[in-house]
């Protein structure tokens with residue numbers, strides 16, 4: 097397994113990533129199991145503030161690991177700030193992790209329970225670093241907002257994404273996807289847990305301030321099934337392998353503190 101040849105299968109999945117990415121066995125890896133009653137409330141933690149009003153989604157793509165919506169991050173106004181963050185962090189992209197039919201697929205778990213899926217809104221510290229790539233290797237370079245997806249009623253706005261998935265069925269496909277504002281994917285409460293961790297996909301850099309919202313959003317099984325229609329394989333390949341169970345299991349906490357807002 098070299099270069100971008102990692103995946104979620106037996107041969108190339110999370111249990112062997114350490115062979116190519118030794119930091120997989122580092123001391124601030126993600127995801128983790130969040131144990132609510134062991135989280136510490138920190139009076140210095142304020143609310144999360146999201147300024148997505150001027151966000152400009154550009155495209156939606158199948159990168160062979162997930163489906164990803166990218167944003168124009170030249171605009172300084174589209175940021176997350178507050179909470180544990182010392183600076184505003186700019187929105188770069190969002191993507192999802194999900195399970196197989198009837199299986200759960202979130203990355204973080206809560207008291208050992210996983211959700212059907214997990215949405216990651218990826219932001220970078222453009223105040224301190226010149227590029228996303230540079231920020232991605234710095235200990236305070238990225239802030240990822242994690243939102244759990246639970247099966248229930250149809251999510252009226254998620255349809256905008258699931259209806260576009262057929263256009264990026266194959267690995268390496270990308271299509272225009274403008275005017276989507278992820279504010280519509282937020283739950284009603286911005287109550288959160290936060291801890292210092294890593295990317296959950298190779299190269300697994302330990303550069304992420306994780307902010308996980310406590311309240312899940314509801315999506316239907318039908319909407320989730322459309323994610324599983326995505327393929328890991330390219331259009332010209334004969335084999336067709338569906339993209340599912342693209343989640344890394346929880347990693348050792350190694351003494352890290354999970355903080356939450358004081359009520």
Ligand SMILES: NS(=O)(=O)/N=C1/NCCS1
Pocket residue numbers: 216218240294295296297298
């Ligand atoms: N799942 S994740 O958000 O931690 N992984 C990423 N890889 C590149 C940017 S975000």
Ligand SMILES: [Zn+2]
Pocket residue numbers: 191192193216296
């Ligand atoms: Zn992710």
